[in-house]
Amino acid sequence: MVASAPLLKKRFSFRRHERLRRRKDYELAFRHGSRRHTQNFTIILRPNGLKFSRLGVTVGKKVGNAVKRNRVKRCLREFFRLHKHTLPPSHDVVIVAKKDAATLAYHDVREELAAMLIRNNRI
Template sequence: MGKYVFQKNERLLKRAQFLFLSRHGKRMQTRFFLVNFKENSLEKSRIGITVSKKVGNAVERNRIKRMVREYYRHNKDLLPGRWDINIIARKYAAQLTNRQIPDELGRLFKKIKRPSE
């Protein structure tokens, strides 16, 4: 398979996985996104995306999820190590343009690389 494939085993799917991350993971935030993350012992990093109804209607929520998945798919190799990551869109994330979302996520991914700072 290609380098940019986003397989099912690279996703957080179960509620228990999301709860474990929120209880035991580290947390970082920007004005538009909140990220829970923790290193895992698997062979791949995994990502989960949470966008509540507070963010906007279904079209806006799906756009954000699509943009986050696409950013992760293209940049997952930049993360050293293996991580479980839950990206939670905050209320004002729907105001971001399609060009601003990758910039915002890039800032968060840089922080995940250096979590001690």
């Protein structure tokens, strides 16, 4: 079991190269990505030509103050970290939070995003 621990750690990590960091990457996703909508989120998927998926999170000021926005971002990053192996490989995933996203607990975020992925045959 000790030998498999590094593999699990790697599988459920959220490494720097798995994040969208450049403005150009966000612009390409917004311009050319396909959109999926849920009650509290808009998910934009765009093929990236890499061997792994990357996550970008956008939470505007309409969601709430900095504390609320940061909490939403943490929940979305945690969802990606735990479910990235079920997402389509080689895609950039940008999740845009809508106004009421700050009222959700993590399990609500998980259920809403997982339901969207199942509905769109991604899991």
